[in-house]
Amino acid sequence: VSDDRLFNIGAFSVLTGLSIPALRHYDEIGLLPPTSVDVNTAYRRYGLAQVATARLVRALRAVEVPIDEIRAVITVTDPATPTSALAVQRSRLVDRSRALAALIDVIDDYIENGVRMAQLSGCRICEVNVTVDDLDAARSFYEAVFAVEFAEERHGDGPLHLFAAFGTWPSDEFFLLNLSSSERDLYRAGRADFGFLVADIEAVHQRALVAGGTEISEPADLDGMPRTSSICDPSGNLINLYQNV
Amino acid sequence: VSDDRLFNIGAFSVLTGLSIPALRHYDEIGLLPPTSVDVNTAYRRYGLAQVATARLVRALRAVEVPIDEIRAVITVTDPATPTSALAVQRSRLVDRSRALAALIDVIDDYIENGVRMAQLSGCRICEVNVTVDDLDAARSFYEAVFAVEFAEERHGDGPLHLFAAFGTWPSDEFFLLNLSSSERDLYRAGRADFGFLVADIEAVHQRALVAGGTEISEPADLDGMPRTSSICDPSGNLINLYQNV
DNA sequence: TTGCTCCTCACGTCACGTGAGGTGGC
DNA sequence: TTGCTCCTCACGTCACGTGAGGTGGC
Numbered sequence: 001v002s003d004d005r006l007f008n009i010g011a012f013s014v015l016t017g018l019s020i021p022a023l024r025h026y027d028e029i030g031l032l033p034p035t036s037v038d039v040n041t042a043y044r045r046y047g048l049a050q051v052a053t054a055r056l057v058r059a060l061r062a063v064e065v066p067i068d069e070i071r072a073v074i075t076v077t078d079p080a081t082p083t084s085a086l087a088v089q090r091s092r093l094v095d096r097s098r099a100l101a102a103l104i105d106v107i108d109d110y111i112e113n114g115v116r117m118a119q120l121s122g123c124r125i126c127e128v129n130v131t132v133d134d135l136d137a138a139r140s141f142y143e144a145v146f147a148v149e150f151a152e153e154r155h156g157d158g159p160l161h162l163f164a165a166f167g168t169w170p171s172d173e174f175f176l177l178n179l180s181s182s183e184r185d186l187y188r189a190g191r192a193d194f195g196f197l198v199a200d201i202e203a204v205h206q207r208a209l210v211a212g213g214t215e216i217s218e219p220a221d222l223d224g225m226p227r228t229s230s231i232c233d234p235s236g237n238l239i240n241l242y243q244n245v
Numbered sequence: 246v247s248d249d250r251l252f253n254i255g256a257f258s259v260l261t262g263l264s265i266p267a268l269r270h271y272d273e274i275g276l277l278p279p280t281s282v283d284v285n286t287a288y289r290r291y292g293l294a295q296v297a298t299a300r301l302v303r304a305l306r307a308v309e310v311p312i313d314e315i316r317a318v319i320t321v322t323d324p325a326t327p328t329s330a331l332a333v334q335r336s337r338l339v340d341r342s343r344a345l346a347a348l349i350d351v352i353d354d355y356i357e358n359g360v361r362m363a364q365l366s367g368c369r370i371c372e373v374n375v376t377v378d379d380l381d382a383a384r385s386f387y388e389a390v391f392a393v394e395f396a397e398e399r400h401g402d403g404p405l406h407l408f409a410a411f412g413t414w415p416s417d418e419f420f421l422l423n424l425s426s427s428e429r430d431l432y433r434a435g436r437a438d439f440g441f442l443v444a445d446i447e448a449v450h451q452r453a454l455v456a457g458g459t460e461i462s463e464p465a466d467l468d469g470m471p472r473t474s475s476i477c478d479p480s481g482n483l484i485n486l487y488q489n490v
Numbered sequence: 491t492t493g494c495t496c497c498t499c500a501c502g503t504c505a506c507g508t509g510a511g512g513t514g515g516c
Numbered sequence: 517t518t519g520c521t522c523c524t525c526a527c528g529t530c531a532c533g534t535g536a537g538g539t540g541g542c
Contacts, residue, residue, distance in 0.1 A: 011455040015452050
């Protein structure tokens with residue numbers, strides 16, 4: 001024996017916990033059309049058998065499963081426990097939860113250290129190039145003062161350069177100190193000549209160009225070194241950019 | 246000396262990290278109108294001083310602060326660290342995070358125990374009314390079997406009733422066993438006569454009426470007892486509803 | 491002249507909630 | 517006749533993203 005009672009939308013709403021506007025919406029999009037619609041009054045009539053389906057919809061919406069996925073679930077003949085849809089939704093919620101936790105951390109950082117653009121945090125100077133009169137004398141001086149050892153480098157038949165690394169890259173201590181006996185004089189470079197570790201080298205490089213800088217070399221990868229590029233500020237000072245990890 | 250350089254929207258987008266559509270949108274809603282707009286071409290020109298403001302907007306949007314609140318922040322003369330706006334947003338994110346955790350728990354419950362409406366979980370039978378021939382004999386029998394003591398109750402000059410509580414309300418053990426020597430015969434009551442502990446008594450009561458039940462008494466609070474109501478099923482069986490905690 | 495950048499509509503997103511204005515059913 | 521329920525538009529939500537179709541600037 002089948003119970004073929006029909007419910008008006010208000011009664012069906014009470015039975016299923018779905019709101020009347022939601023039921024109308026589900027009818028409109030074809031998710032849960034009523035069993036019959038009165039020809040004269042356009043009243044929607046829902047059958048008793050639809051209560052179970054509607055409750056399933058309600059339960060899945062309660063955990064924010066998208067309607068298209070609910071549609072796929074209830075279209076199947078036996079939607080006993082839609083495990084895969086639930087697993088998908090679960091991982092979505094977990095992802096969002098993790099993202100929220102990260103945002104909360106960012107806010108705490110804002111509160112503690114002031115509001116800054118994410119791309120601008122985690123940046124620091126990591127290289128200084130120094131021009132000296134007497135390379136050997138300078139090497140002795142810096143090795144004595146900073147307790148580092150310089151290595152030698154020569155580009156083609158250009159002048160000799162000395163460079164010393166504090167720490168290895170990537171590490172928090174990574175820092176380059178370079179000595180040369182002649183001005184590098186790249187593109188009318190001014191007096192300053194340093195390197196900057198940045199969170200997003202492409203973005204900073206573009207910003208530098210937009211802000212009036214001149215491109216010396218575009219971002220490129222080097223062996224055993226962070227991705228790097230060079231630009232001049234509008235006054236001709238040379239700035240090397242290094243991609244932070 | 247002021248730097249009164251003007252940037253096209255593309256350059257300003259690179260400088261601030263805000264997308265071009267976002268910048269147009271912020272102009273449209275009056276959040277961040279450009280310093281000037283070309284009369285002929287309608288090109289937007291942004292001033293250097295707007296970079297800081299735009300970056301603040303970007304940083305706040307990055308943690309999903311609503312635009313109207315950002316508007317309040319940047320309208321203030323010194324938006325150094327908008328602590329209160331950040332605190333508000335923080336608690337919002339924490340709330341949402343908690344809600345997500347609860348949803349994940351619900352999903353795990355669905356996966357383990359099947360998908361059910363939230364209002365239908367946490368329900369159980371918590372009362373049975375038994376009609377007996379000999380009240381004293383029945384009392385002895387049930388006290389012996391279930392190790393409980395019955396108390397006596399008489400409504401007006403009606404028949405004597407015995408009732409025993411397992412556990413106290415609210416507790417997981419709470420259960421009523423009632424004995425009477427005559428049919429309660431409320432509204433042509435059928436044979437069954439029991440109580441049901443439910444998660445939302447108002448909702449279940451309404452559902453019962455919509456589903457064809459008859460109201461005996463509407464939900465009301467009793468001293469030392471859960472909120473309760475009574476309905477008859479379409480066959481006349483009596484069901485008491487109790488609000489779970 | 492060719493790209494490149496910029497412009498203005500206008501629609502889509504997601505799942506309904508909320509009136510406005512009007513009508514059937516007891 | 518009075519409420520009550522139900523109906524159909526149509527707009528609002530939130531902050532943009534995404535074309536369509538067209539134009540200035542080097």
